[in-house]
Amino acid sequence: MKISRRKTLVAAMSLAVFGLAACGKKEEAKPEAAPASTVAATAAAEPLKVGFIYVGPVGDAGWTYAHDAARKQVEAKFGDKVKTTFVENVPESAADAERVIRDLATQGNKVIFGTTFGYMEAMLKVAKDFPDVKFEHATGYKTADNLAQYDVRTYEGAYLAGIAAGKLSKSGKLGVVASVPIPEVLRNINAFTLGARAVNPKATTKVVWVNKWFDPGKEREAATTLVGQGVDVLMQNTDSAAVVQTAEEKGVVAFGWDSDMTKFGPKAHAAASVIDWSGYYIKRVGEAMEGKWKSETTWWGLKENMIDLKAFNANLSDDVKKLIAEKRQGVIDGTAPIWKGPIKDNTGKEVLGKDVVADDKFLHEIKFYVEGVDGKVPG
Incomplete structure (x- = not known):
């Protein structure tokens, strides 16, 4: 620890005791308890x-x-x-x-x-x-x-990263190294994909689960697998910098997660979804x-400055950064919500009707992949 x-x-505090002088019929003063302000001051210290x-x-x-x-x-x-x-x-x-x-x-x-x-x-x-x-x-x-x-609201940072990914990917094949299949992580994968497909409707996302929050070895292995499948942009929902390091070694693009990971892959690191x-x-x-x-x-989330896409690579174009800034403001002021229907899962089932904006209850209960994500959610 x-x-x-x-x-x-x-x-350090002490109490002074005062005696009363005998005078006429005055009674001897009784001892008094310490004033409440004194007790409070001691506690405050x-x-x-x-x-x-x-x-x-x-x-x-x-x-x-x-x-x-x-x-x-x-x-x-x-x-x-x-x-x-x-x-x-x-x-x-x-x-x-x-x-x-x-x-x-x-x-x-x-x-x-x-x-x-x-x-x-x-x-x-x-x-x-x-x-x-x-x-x-x-x-x-x-x-x-x-x-x-x-x-x-990590999914807000993932969405902005997805927009950049959709613009940066040459193959249209994106990859996510994922931790544990709970709604929080599924939201992030889906939001990343929604962002990418907002600028490249043909973009797809592959997912490799490591079933741990922090395991650099497994994270590196998962990233290597995704690159081997043709992925040229990586996002992660894991805790180490192994994915960014692997991207640097393999010559692909990656996004830092939770903090700025630029130093682990100066060329690969496009930006980071940073939590404060x-x-x-x-x-x-x-x-x-x-x-x-x-x-x-x-x-x-973004509105309260708890999450944001930051640490942009110097090579990221002004056009992409401008687009991200516009989408960011739209999420904050509600003019461009991320989760607005129609949205389908990757089996073609509509999960959010036309013009319906998801509430927090919906977001907390996500157990599906959106259209564009390959595979099935682990049982």
């Missing part, structure tokens, strides 16, 4: 302990890197008023996750962020045993009185400090 370098500052649980290594790229960069922003914002702790490489297995979450609560962390889908059940269980601790779970769907849920969690973490930690925290569900 690694602990931030912030030091705890505790104000104690830093709020905040814990983070990561599924991968903090490293220098990807999902966990993005969360840890935001944790550092929390420290920068609040200084000695907070003390943050993180535990990396925590498996999603119930026993491992529960053990770490319970340890952080026992150690006095009053706000705990679990940053991957697989921690949901363990957080729900531990939250019942620590009602005074505020728990937050990323990408899941269950809440409790002291358990909130938060997520990022700092606004959310600062808001929630601030609310906990002020006694305003409450359980809620949050899903932020």
Whole structure:
């Protein structure tokens, strides 16, 4: 376990005792309790302990890197008023996750962020045993009185990447290295394909699943397989930079995921779908400090600056960047929604009627590939 370098500052306080002089019929003063303001000041001097649980290594790229960069922003914002702790490489297995979450609560962390889908059940269980601790779970769907849920609309970044991919691909064959077949990942694959087909209606997407969030070896193998199938543009929904590195070696195009991965493939890296969690973490930690925290569900995206397509390659044309900027604004102001019918799945079945705009319930329940994605969703 690694602990931030912030030091705890505790104000030393003492009570002065005053005696009353005997005078006439005045009674001797009774001892008084410390004023409420004094108690509050003492409590305020104690830093709020905040814990983070990561599924991968903090490293220098990807999902966990993005969360840890935001944790550092929390420290920068609040200084000695907070003390943050993180535990990396925590498996999603119930026993491992529960053990770490319970340890952080026992150690006095009053706000705990679990940053991957697989921690949901363990957080729900531990939250019942620590009602005074505020728990937050990323990408899941269950809440409790002291358990909130938060997520990022990664599909918006994937859609913008798809637009660029559709313009950059010479073969029209795109590939995605995918992690785990849950709605979150399927949304991203589909949005990437919708973006590509918006500018190239004949574009297709192949998918290779690695069934892990972080496994550089498997990610590299999957990327190599896709390139061998004729794919010339790669996207990923995995946590390492292996896909971008492979693209650099194979001479194809790739998009960074969750963070800027340019340094891993300067020629291959077209742009990156970058997540910035700092606004959310600062808001929630601030609310906990002020006694305003409450359980809620949050899903932020382009509009809230939590996701964006950034780190454009210098070789990306101004025309492509201009098109991306226009589509981005259309998503933000609602004039060009990503999920607007008619949309069909890849069997030809209509899943969204003409002019119907998908709501969040629809998006959370996606279990299909859209038209243009090859293959079947794993059972």
